Structures are given as structure tokens and as C-alpha cells.
Amino acid sequence: MGTAVTLVKDSAPAARRAHPAAPATLRRRGRRENLAGYLFMSPWIAGFLLLTAGPMVASLYFAFTDYNLFNTPKWVGLDNFTRMFDDPRWQKSVEVTAKYVVIGTPIKLLLALGVALLLAQSRRGQAFYRAAFYAPSLIGASVSVGFVWRSLFSDGAIVDRTQSFLGFHVGGWVGNPDWILYSLVALTAWQFGAPMVIFLAGLKQVPRELYEAAEMDGAGPFRKFWNITLPMISPVLFFNVLLETIHSFQIFGSAYVVSNTQCGPADATLVYTCYLYQQGFKNAQMGFAAAMAWMLLLAVALVTAVLFWSQKKWVHYEEDAR
Numbered sequence: 001m002g003t004a005v006t007l008v009k010d011s012a013p014a015a016r017r018a019h020p021a022a023p024a025t026l027r028r029r030g031r032r033e034n035l036a037g038y039l040f041m042s043p044w045i046a047g048f049l050l051l052t053a054g055p056m057v058a059s060l061y062f063a064f065t066d067y068n069l070f071n072t073p074k075w076v077g078l079d080n081f082t083r084m085f086d087d088p089r090w091q092k093s094v095e096v097t098a099k100y101v102v103i104g105t106p107i108k109l110l111l112a113l114g115v116a117l118l119l120a121q122s123r124r125g126q127a128f129y130r131a132a133f134y135a136p137s138l139i140g141a142s143v144s145v146g147f148v149w150r151s152l153f154s155d156g157a158i159v160d161r162t163q164s165f166l167g168f169h170v171g172g173w174v175g176n177p178d179w180i181l182y183s184l185v186a187l188t189a190w191q192f193g194a195p196m197v198i199f200l201a202g203l204k205q206v207p208r209e210l211y212e213a214a215e216m217d218g219a220g221p222f223r224k225f226w227n228i229t230l231p232m233i234s235p236v237l238f239f240n241v242l243l244e245t246i247h248s249f250q251i252f253g254s255a256y257v258v259s260n261t262q263c264g265p266a267d268a269t270l271v272y273t274c275y276l277y278q279q280g281f282k283n284a285q286m287g288f289a290a291a292m293a294w295m296l297l298l299a300v301a302l303v304t305a306v307l308f309w310s311q312k313k314w315v316h317y318e319e320d321a322r
Helices: 002-018 022-062 079-085 088-119 126-139 143-152 158-165 180-190 193-204 208-216 221-232 234-249 253-258 272-282 286-314
Strands: none
Touching: 022 286, 079 088, 079 286, 088 126, 088 180, 088 193, 088 234, 088 272, 126 193, 143 180, 143 253, 180 253, 193 234, 208 221, 221 234, 234 286, 253 272, 272 286
């Protein structure tokens, strides 16, 4: 027995001596695998550096310069930022954008949640209805949709004739400074498919046992929705609110096309990005446009921070209940 133990002990160093390069081989294999991974990632890395990170750094520099695309940038410090607050059209663009975000985002999310609640129930043709309600989100805010929307809300078009039939005549929405912004709200509300799908996924995760227990206690539909459904899908609701709010700040294509590239009569649809486009590419004030872009980024970051701070008061996560 002692001889066998001695032989086993003596064989361990011999095995290590037989494979002295095993750790080095593993390191080389790991380096080759890492190199292969970086090679596959290189197109994305190059695209990020050349098309995202590089332009962002350049725009940050241009934001502090007087630059018109044709002459050498001239450093002006904070002049572009102070100029914004003295510009009445910039103030108008902030007002229009804030109005669009405050009105359009809740309406879109309410429609998405309402339709999701209906589609979450088992019924015949459910797959068809889901696809039909989601379809408008697939086409997005394209130029063709903007032209169609403009024709629908023009003077004498179907929306105007319907209103006249109901005894409510305001003329074409797209030519009326008091109504054209609401046509953009109607457009974004019509494309509620993406948040609707997310709400549907959240509703599927609500345990049915909670509803059964509430029914035994005599709870009605409203109480079940308010005390069970809404708290259980609050993380999904927070995600949709965050995503749609950021998206609303970035509206451009629909406002530009529906207003016939004029950003609305009397600047009624002069959203922030539309005024940024006018300053940068029509007036060749690229330095001022870059400063506007970074101001928009700061505003979105601030709103995002406020939303994350507020979630502590109304978002209920599963681990919080434990």
C-alpha cells in the first residue's frame, strides 16, 4: 500500500513535466479567440468611431465656435448657448416641443395600454387584431406617411368633411396654426403598436391567481386594474414612458413633411429638431446648430434622470415585494 501511494505521488510531477506548456497553450488559444471576436466586432467598432463617437466629439467642439461649413471654425466660447436664450424662435421651438411631448406621449401610451388590455383577452382572430394594430408602427414616421397624413387633414379632406358633418368646422388642420400640432399628436397616437406589444408582454406576466383572489373578495374590474394590473406592469409602464418621451423629443420627419417643410404656419410645428435643421442646413449656422443639439441632449438627460428618480414612488419591482 505504501509503495502504491509513493508511485502516485511520484507520478504527479512527471505528469506536470510531460505537459509543461499547457498554461501557455491555453493563453495562446485565448488570445486567438479574443482576436477572432474583435475581428468580427471590427465593423461595428469602426462604424461607432467614425459615424457616432467622431461626429459627437466634433459637434461638441463646433458648439463653441462660429462655423458655417465653408470657413474655418472660430472659437466663440459660450456665445452660441447664450444666444439661444435671446432667440424668440428658439424659445418657440422649446415651447412647441414641450407641448407635443406633454400631450402626445400620454395619449399614445393610454391608447397602447387600452388596446393591449383588450388584446390580452382570449378571443377569435386575436393574432389578426394584434398584427393589424401593430402594422402602423412598422412604417414609422416616413415621408410617404407624412404626405398621406397631410392630405387627410387638409382643407376639404375627409377629416374636415367629417367634422363639418358633425357640426364642428375648423377647416384644414394643417393650415390652421391652432390645430396643426394636434395632427402630429394624432399621427404619433396612431402608431401605438410598439408600446402596445410591450404592454401585452407585461400583461402576460401577471399571475392569474391574483385576479382570482380579488374576485373572491368582491373586487370589480376597476379595482382589479388599479390594485393588481397597474402595479404589476409598472416596470413595463416606466420603460414605455421613458422610451416614448425620449422619442417625442426627437420628432422631426412628420413635423417637417406635414407642415410642407415650413415647420407649420406661424411656427405652429416649429419643433426643436426642425429649428435645429433650419439653423444648421438652411442658414449654415453649424456652430449654433451643434450647440442646440447638445442642449437637447442635456434636456433629454435631465428628463430621463427625473423619470428614474420618480420611479421609486410608483414603480413596483418583484424584488421589492420580498
